[in-house]
Amino acid sequence: MPVIETFNLPDLGEGLTDAELVTWMVAVGDVVELNQEIAEVETAKASVELPSPFAGTVVKLHAAEGDTVDVGSPFIDIQVAGDGPAEPEAPEPVAAAEPEPEPSAAEETVEEKKPARTPVLVGYGVAEEGTSRRRRKPAEPEAESAAPTAAPAAPSKPLAAPPVRKLARDRGIDLADVTPTGSEGQVTRADLEGYDDRAADTEVAPVAATGELEERTPIRGVRRRTADAMVRSAFTAPHVTEFVDVDVTPMMDLVAQLAEHKRFDGVRITPLAVVAKALLVALRGNPSLNSAWDEDAQEIVTKRYVNLGIAAATPRGLMVPNIKNAQTLSLRELTERLGELTAVAKLGKTPPADLVGGTISITNVGVFGVDSGTPILNPGEAAILCFGAVRRRPWEWQGEIALRQVTTLSLSFDHRLVDGEQGSKFLATIADVLSDPLSLIALS
Structure with missing residues (x-):
């Protein structure tokens, strides 16, 4: 049996x-x-x-x-x-x-x-x-039935590797319309390219039906869970957001100098790495920003370690992988980990261990040319820092108006865990460090 x-x-x-x-x-x-x-x-x-x-x-x-x-x-x-x-x-x-x-x-x-x-x-x-x-191998043909009559077999699904199926779907091509040339009777990428070329030769402007003017995308997996988590966070944690404009010309000068320094050979130093380091320095005097709310015990849990989350746009939606024990890393080590984390996230290959246990996060909207925002807290965390675009703006400097490199920082925090004074001091400390990078040494 x-x-x-x-x-x-x-x-x-x-x-x-x-x-x-x-x-x-x-x-x-x-x-x-x-x-x-x-x-x-x-x-x-x-x-x-x-x-x-x-x-x-x-x-x-x-x-x-x-x-x-x-x-x-x-x-x-x-x-x-x-x-x-x-x-x-x-x-x-x-x-x-x-x-x-x-x-x-x-x-x-x-x-x-x-x-x-x-x-x-x-x-x-x-x-x-x-x-x-x-x-997967194509199914072996079954032996013919001994019955004198049989219902005709249903048309088989065209054979194609998953990437070819995706390419066909993206281009709106029905695989059944494509003549396969693969050794096992499968449609290949070259078959799709040839089909596209032939279609282009005879293509006429289509008239869109009503249903073709809209596209519906099912919300599944990470996107659905991210949406659920953001709704819970927005309506559970009482958010407060504060803003500060900062002259980061000294920080940008530091980034340029470090890019040429031998200690950073083989590492691409970025403004985000310096912002992350400034956040870690500021946490030392403002530990309430690195805490969590224990609903069951009705207690505030202050963390003595920092798992620094970096919000990342990935093929699977928004994800916030985190760098474990970031407070122990040098600026070079932090830069390396940031580069590794973002590269893996963009491929959609972030391991599950990197997506849990975060204690505080940064979102870099400046890479999209956005000046500032009011970010929603990553669930379970007390604060998230938003780093905006760095732009040349008129700024008072040494008693005169000059063009300086300026950014806007915004900080959202959970008002159950962090009061206004604590949040303001934390944000001001980060701004001080970025406007005077020698503070990294003085406060470290």
Whole structure:
């Protein structure tokens, strides 16, 4: 008798209770190997690829792409033993899914051989260097039925790697309309490019129907959870926002000098790194800004460590990864960690551990040419500093009006944890450090 094993959605860590199914990498009837990636799920913290804990044949998928699945709930059924062939269950209507969201183009490579690895139930676990994702093989044709008559088979789904599917979706191309040239009958990127070229030769200006004048985007995964968290924060913590304009000409001069200094060889020093260092210095005299509200105990918890969050726009939405124990880092070390953190975030590859435990945050709206803002607190934190664009403005300097490099800093804080005097002193200290960078040495 066949043995059917049910793989329940595992605990993905950090106390998460559910995850959203982004895409299946397998279908009913596929043969999977141990540790072969079977699905990509997205939690409030990160995107995770789930490897199969069993080798066998897929007989049932318990969720559809876009569904939220509770930890411990049935996820996939796999036949792992038995004499006869697997008898796949017919998928339920909800299992019909949109084309899969794709990984990076580098993951199109079909893997020939791959050494065994230790089973890992979360997709960000250990992986051998130099390997690529195994692409699902097309299903083997089933033997013809002995019955004298049979219903005609439904048209099969066009074969294509996930990145090609995404490219087709982005360009509005139906894969069924594209002639495949791949060795396994799959549509390739070159096929799409050729289809585009042919379409361009005959394209006429379309007349948009009413429905084509609007686009609806489901709010899922990180974007949905970020929206929920921001609403909770805005209506739970009593926000106060203060502003100060600062002449940061000395800070910008310091950044230029450090960029040429041998101690910063191989490191790209940025104004944000100096602002972050100024914030860490200011916290020493204003620890209430690095605290949290314990609702159950009705207590203020002041942290003796600083996990500095940096708000980052990523392909998966707004994320706030944080630098652990930032108060222990030198300016060079802080600069290195900032560079690593933002580079990984932009790729959408931030590990879950970097997204939890933050104690205070910075958002840099200046990179978008924005002068200031009233940022919403990252949930569980007492304060967030907003760093605006640095612009040349007329400014009183040494008794005269001169063009100086000026920025606007704004600070939002939780008034349950921080009163007006504490917040004002903290913001003023940061401004003093940026207008006179020697304060970094004097206050350190």
